[in-house]
Structure formats: C-alpha cells, structure tokens
Amino acid sequence: MPMNNPPSSVVSASKLGLTFETSDGPVHALSNVDLTVNKGDFVSFIGPSGCGKTTFLRVIADLEKATAGEITVNGMTPEEARKSRSYGYVFQAPALYPWRTIEKNIALPLEIMGYSAADRKARIERTLDLVNLSGFGKKYPWQLSGGMQQRASIARALAFDADLLLMDEPFGALDEIVRDHLNEQLLKLWARTEKTICFVTHSIPEAVYLSTRIVVMSPRPGRVTDVIESTLPKERPLEIRETPEFLEIAHRVREGLRAGHSYEE
Amino acid sequence: MKRVLHSWQGTAALVLCLAALASLPLMAVDAPSPFGTGTVVLVLLMVAGAALVSFTKLSQPLLATILFVAAHLAVWLLLAGIAGNEGQATLAFFLLVAASWLLAWRCVSVLSGIRPKSQAGDTFLRLLIPAIFGAWILILWEAATRGAGIPFIILPPPSSIGARLASSVPILWADVQQTIFKAVLFGYVVGCASGFVVAIIADRIAFLRRGLLPIGNMVSALPIIGVAPIMVMWFGFDWQSKAAVVIIMTFFPMLVNTVAGLAASGAMERDLMRSYASDYWQTLIKLRLPAAMPFIFNALKINSTLALIGAIVAEFFGTPIVGMGFRISTEIGRMNVDMVWAEIAVAALIGSVFYGVVALGERATTFWHPSNRGG
Ligand SMILES: Nc1ncnc2c1ncn2[C@@H]1O[C@H](COP(=O)(O)OP(=O)(O)OP(=O)(O)O)[C@@H](O)[C@H]1O
Numbered sequence: 001m002p003m004n005n006p007p008s009s010v011v012s013a014s015k016l017g018l019t020f021e022t023s024d025g026p027v028h029a030l031s032n033v034d035l036t037v038n039k040g041d042f043v044s045f046i047g048p049s050g051c052g053k054t055t056f057l058r059v060i061a062d063l064e065k066a067t068a069g070e071i072t073v074n075g076m077t078p079e080e081a082r083k084s085r086s087y088g089y090v091f092q093a094p095a096l097y098p099w100r101t102i103e104k105n106i107a108l109p110l111e112i113m114g115y116s117a118a119d120r121k122a123r124i125e126r127t128l129d130l131v132n133l134s135g136f137g138k139k140y141p142w143q144l145s146g147g148m149q150q151r152a153s154i155a156r157a158l159a160f161d162a163d164l165l166l167m168d169e170p171f172g173a174l175d176e177i178v179r180d181h182l183n184e185q186l187l188k189l190w191a192r193t194e195k196t197i198c199f200v201t202h203s204i205p206e207a208v209y210l211s212t213r214i215v216v217m218s219p220r221p222g223r224v225t226d227v228i229e230s231t232l233p234k235e236r237p238l239e240i241r242e243t244p245e246f247l248e249i250a251h252r253v254r255e256g257l258r259a260g261h262s263y264e265e
Numbered sequence: 266m267k268r269v270l271h272s273w274q275g276t277a278a279l280v281l282c283l284a285a286l287a288s289l290p291l292m293a294v295d296a297p298s299p300f301g302t303g304t305v306v307l308v309l310l311m312v313a314g315a316a317l318v319s320f321t322k323l324s325q326p327l328l329a330t331i332l333f334v335a336a337h338l339a340v341w342l343l344l345a346g347i348a349g350n351e352g353q354a355t356l357a358f359f360l361l362v363a364a365s366w367l368l369a370w371r372c373v374s375v376l377s378g379i380r381p382k383s384q385a386g387d388t389f390l391r392l393l394i395p396a397i398f399g400a401w402i403l404i405l406w407e408a409a410t411r412g413a414g415i416p417f418i419i420l421p422p423p424s425s426i427g428a429r430l431a432s433s434v435p436i437l438w439a440d441v442q443q444t445i446f447k448a449v450l451f452g453y454v455v456g457c458a459s460g461f462v463v464a465i466i467a468d469r470i471a472f473l474r475r476g477l478l479p480i481g482n483m484v485s486a487l488p489i490i491g492v493a494p495i496m497v498m499w500f501g502f503d504w505q506s507k508a509a510v511v512i513i514m515t516f517f518p519m520l521v522n523t524v525a526g527l528a529a530s531g532a533m534e535r536d537l538m539r540s541y542a543s544d545y546w547q548t549l550i551k552l553r554l555p556a557a558m559p560f561i562f563n564a565l566k567i568n569s570t571l572a573l574i575g576a577i578v579a580e581f582f583g584t585p586i587v588g589m590g591f592r593i594s595t596e597i598g599r600m601n602v603d604m605v606w607a608e609i610a611v612a613a614l615i616g617s618v619f620y621g622v623v624a625l626g627e628r629a630t631t632f633w634h635p636s637n638r639g640g
C-alpha cells in the first residue's frame with residue numbers, strides 16, 4: 001500500500017540547461033529540460049547520439065553542473081545527494097580497475113562506504129550471482145570478455161544500497177540473449193528493491209520492455225521532445241514484446257524519435 | 266643439402282678448420298712453448314667432428330650436448346695453450362677459436378629450439394642460454410687480449426681481472442660497504458621517498474606543482490655530478506656527502522614521474538570515485554596510486570642506475586681512503602687497471618642485482634598493466 005499519494009519525486013528538473021564552453025564556441029548539451037522522476041519509476045532515455053542523455057545523467061549525479069535552471073534529487077541538491085551516497089552509476093564503459101580482481105572491484109564501493117568484511121563478502125556473492133558471474137570473482141577484468149566486464153560493472157553498482165540507479169547504455173556491448181536475460185533480471189531486481197532507475201538506451205524494444213516512462217530526446221540543443229507513459233503491467237514476461245500493446249508503445253517512441261530527427265533537416 | 270644450409274654455423278666451422286689447417290702452426294715459429302702435435306690434432310678433430318655431427322638428425326638434447334662439450338673443450342685447450350706464448354698467436358689460432366665459437370652458436374640455437382616439458386627444465390634452459398652467451402664474451406676477450414698480446418693497460422684479460430677479484434675480496438668488500446651500503450642505499454631510499462612525498466604534496470597544492478616541475482625538469486638536465494664538490498664542502502669527506510649527491514640525483518626523477526603518474530588515472534575511473542563520494546585519501550590510495558605505479562617504478566629503475574653512478578663518481582672529489590670511486594681513481598693512477606676492472610665488475614654485478622630487484626617488485630605490483638599482462 002503506497003502511503004503517500006501522489007508519489008514523492010526523486011529527481012525533479014525544471015528549465016534545466018547545460019552549455020559547454022569549448023574552444024570553437026558554446027555547445028548546448030541540454031536546454032529547457034523539465035522532468036520529474038518519481039520514486040520507484042523506471043525511466044528510459046532514448047534519442048540520437050549527442051542529444052545529451054549522458055550529460056543529463058551526469059548532471060543528476062553531480063558529475064557535471066547545470067548552467068541554467070533547477071534540479072533537486074530527493075529534495076536536495078545533486079551534490080548533497082552524492083555526498084549521502086544516493087547514486088549507483090553504471091558508465092557507458094565498464095571502468096573496472098585492472099589491478100583489482102572482479103570481486104575486489106565489486107568490493108570497491110563497499111570499502112569506501114565502510115561496509116563490514118562479512119557484509120562485503122555476502123554482497124559480492126549475491127551480486128555476482130545476479131549478473132551470472134559466479135566463479136569469475138577471482139579473475140582480473142582484462143581476463144574477461146567485454147560483456148562480462150560490463151556485467152561486473154553492473155554488479156558493482158548493485159552491491160551497495162543506492163536508491164537511485166543511473167545506467168548509461170549498460171547493455172550496449174552485450175549479445176541479444178544475454179541482453180534479454182539481464183533485462184529480465186533487472187526488472188526483477190527493480191520490482192524487488194523498489195529502486196528508482198534512470199536508464200539510457202538506443203534500443204526501442206529495450207526501452208519499452210523495461211520502462212514505466214520513456215523520455216524521448218533530440219539534439220542541438222539537447223532537449224526532451226516527448227514523455228511516453230507505459231501502459232504495460234508491472235509483471236512483464238519476455239513474450240510481452242509480441243503483444244499489440246507493446247508494439248503500439250514502440251510505434252509511439254519511434255514516431256517521437258522521427259519527429260526529433262526532422263527538426264535538423 | 267638442406268641440412269647443411271640449416272646448420273650454416275657447422276659449414277662455416279668446417280671451412281674455418283680447413284683454413285686453419287692450411288695456415289698452421291697455431292703459434293709463431295719462435296714461440297717458447299708451442300702446441301704439441303697431439304693437442305692440435307685433437308682440437309681439429311673435435312671441431313670438425315662436431316661440425317659434421319651438427320648436420321645429422323640426432324635428437325636435439327644429444328646434439329646440443331655434443332656441440333657444447335666439443336666447443337668448450339676445444340677452446341679450453343686453445344686458451345690453455347697460450348700460457349707462456351702471450352702475444353704469439355697466429356691466424357690459425359684465431360680461426361680455430363672462431364670455429365669453436367660458431368659451434369657454441371649452433372649449440373645455443375639448438376637449445377633455443379628445445380621445448381622442455383618440465384618447469385625445471387625450462388628454467389634451466391632459460392639460464393643456460395644467456396650463461397653460454399656471457400661465457401663466450403669472456404672467452405673471446407681472453408683469446409684476443411692474451412693471444413694477440415694487447416697491452417695490459419689498455420685491456421687486461423678477464424683471467425687476471427678474476428684473479429685480482431679473488432685476491433682482493435676484503436678491499437672490495439670494504440669499498441662496497443662504504444659506497445653501496447652507505448651512500449647509495451641511504452641516498453636512494455631518502456631521495457626516492459622524499460621525491461614521492463613531495464609529489465603527493467605538490468599534487469594537492471597547485472602552485473607547488475607549477476613551480477617545482479619546471480625546476481625539476483631543469484635540474485634533471487643539469488650535470489648533477491658538478492654539485493659533488495659542493496656537497497663535500499657541506500657534508501664532509503665521508504659517505505654523507507655522496508649520499509647527498511645521490512639524493513639530489515634521485516629526487517627529481519621520482520618527483521616528476523610520480524606527479525605524472527598521479528594524473529594518469531582515467532576521467533571515468535575518477536568519476537566513479539566521485540559518485541561514491543569517496544574522500545581525497547580514499548581516491549588517492551584506491552585509484553590514483555595504483556594507477557601511478559608504472560610511473561613510480563619507472564623512476565625507481567632510472568634512479569637505481571643514477572644512484573650508483575652518482576655515488577661512485579662523487580667519490581672522485583674527495584673521500585676517506587675507501588670506496589669504489591676512490592679505488593677506481595687511485596688505482597688507475599697507479600696503472601693497476603686490473604683492480605679498476607675488478608671494481609667495474611663488482612659495480613656491474615651490484616647494478617644488475619639492484620635493477621633486477623626493482624624489476625621484480627615492478628612485475629609483482631604492475632602485473633595488470635597492458636605491457637606486463639602477457640603470461
Ligand atoms: N565535456 C564536454 N565538453 C564539451 N562538450 C561536451 C562534453 N561532454 C559532452 N559534450 C557535448 O554535449 C553533447 C551531448 O553529449 P552526450 O555525451 O550527453 O550525448 P549522448 O546523448 O550521451 O550521446 P551517445 O548516445 O552517443 O552516448 C554532445 O554534442 C557532446 O559533444
């Protein structure tokens with residue numbers, strides 16, 4: 001039973017803008033972004049390359065400072081939220097430390113945040129199992145394939161109790177079957193933990209399958225052109241991707257992307 | 266025909282044997298104690314026989330053993346025959362030395378083709394091949410200096426350097442203690458440690474970094490040895506002044522390399538730490554120092570060489586009557602070049618051990634670096 005209606009917002013951005021000052025003039029990576037992400041939402045960001053998806057996640061995570069507008073995370077500034085360790089960030093590349101084994105890599109945030117040794121061990125085991133890497137804990141990252149490395153980096157972000165998970169194309173490097181499996185796992189995890197997830201992807205089916213809301217973005221300047229609420233039930237077997245309802249939403253996303261593209265020409 | 270081409274060293278050794286036979290005797294006609302006919306025949310037969318064996322299809326280990334024994338026995342007989350005939354060797358003598366050398370070469374190439382099954386065999390081979398290589402440098406050196414009678418002052422033969430080494434162990438040991446254990450080790454440890462600590466401070470304080478690094482680059486370009494006399498004025502004749510020179514020489518390479526290393530971690534790796542709200546020290550210890558390790562070991566290796574050079578050369582500018590640099594500068598004045606060479610040999614040995622220890626430490630800590638992953 002949800003206690004508070006309407007649901008409390010986790011991320012709320014209004015008139016958000018970010019301009020990079022580069023040597024050949026300003027780059028408007030984001031402009032006039034209004035968006036609210038509610039607690040427990042699974043929000044996907046989709047849009048052509050360079051439309052500011054990564055930049056938006058980085059602003060949420062306080063890795064980049066907005067140059068215009070307002071943004072709050074859990075009612076705090078992004079910096080305060082970062083200091084209170086609200087973020088689990090999965091980068092576009094695995095960013096594992098090559099001098100640490102896989103399990104030591106997963107232990108990294110746990111060490112920094114002061115989890116006890118026994119707790120660390122249990123969490124490493126659980127998250128390795130979650131991403132199907134049990135038995136690879138003692139390997140070094142460079143001994144694994146690119147897809148396995150990416151899964152390890154997801155395990156690392158899941159190991160600690162961040163309530164906001166920011167994932168930047170986490171499954172981009174994986175083959176279809178593994179991707180399907182991880183999509184399922186991610187949905188289960190999300191249902192179980194009630195984390196809030198912001199998820200960047202280039203795949204329309206992936207976005208529709210996973211999300212409660214899909215944010216369509218377009219470039220130059222980066223902005224939100226459409227926000228599509230999913231009508232799919234919370235329980236989603238993989239077969240749901242063949243239902244007319246699913247295809248209908250996918251169609252709307254595609255239309256949104258097309259519209260964004262046609263602005264440039 | 267193919268096999269003859271394959272063992273071209275064997276072919277060449279045979280040709281050299283024939284040429285030697287044509288230009289006998291091995292020593293000048295008026296040599297005081299010429300080779301006995303039996304010895305000459307034995308050497309010729311051994312070299313020619315082994316050269317012929319190298320064309321056959323014997324198993325590799327057996328072939329290598331035959332070549333090894335023949336080449337080294339032959340050259341040993343030849344070298345032993347120089348005694349009393351210094352400077353009297355003829356062309357035939359050197360042709361036979363060259364032929365034995367070719368056989369040893371063949372032996373090494375057969376050895377390097379062997380793929381041993383056991384770990385011990387592998388290690389043995391890996392040590393044996395460079396050992397044969399090194400031994401032949403000494404053998405050729407010995408044959409050239411004593412056979413051709415190169416003046417002792419110019420280049421003493423390895424045998425007399427070895428004899429001098431063996432007979433002056435106490436002196437050499439005292440020199441090593443003075444120069445290596447006091448000046449080099451103290452200076453190296455203090456120089457590297459302070460360079461490292463200052464690099465960490467400079468990394469935090471931007472103006473220090475901007476001020477120190479250009480000076481560091483300038484100082485490394487200066488001939489640091491020039492400060493040795495000044496250090497002697499400041500710290501006296503004993504090892505402390507040499508340690509000071511070593512500290513100055515090793516400080517800046519460590520500083521410059523560590524600062525560069527601390528900047529070597531990737532942006533994404535640092536963003537990751539930032540997203541965990543990791544504090545400065547956690548990021549330093551868990552990310553930036555490990556990423557800097559290849560740079561730091563680079564400095565440690567450079568410094569191991571610099572420290573040795575610095576301490577030895579600094580002793581040329583005044584020392585108590587002990588120390589490797591002191592010994593080299595006084596013995597060369599007395600024309601005791603074998604003692605100088607003995608010190609050089611000791612310095613080379615210590616330098617290699619020093620470098621080897623640092624390199625082992627590097628292998629253990631930077632195994633993850635793309636350049637070291639391999640095996
Ligand atoms: N540090 C930076 N300095 C200058 N410009 C930048 C910087 N980071 C991003 N940009 C620019 O901002 C725009 C948005 O980049 P961003 O990385 O957010 O795109 P994206 O939507 O994540 O693209 P992709 O799908 O290819 O990952 C791009 O035009 C990019 O060139």
Ligand SMILES: [Mg+2]
Pocket residue numbers: 053054055092168
């Ligand atoms: Mg991106």
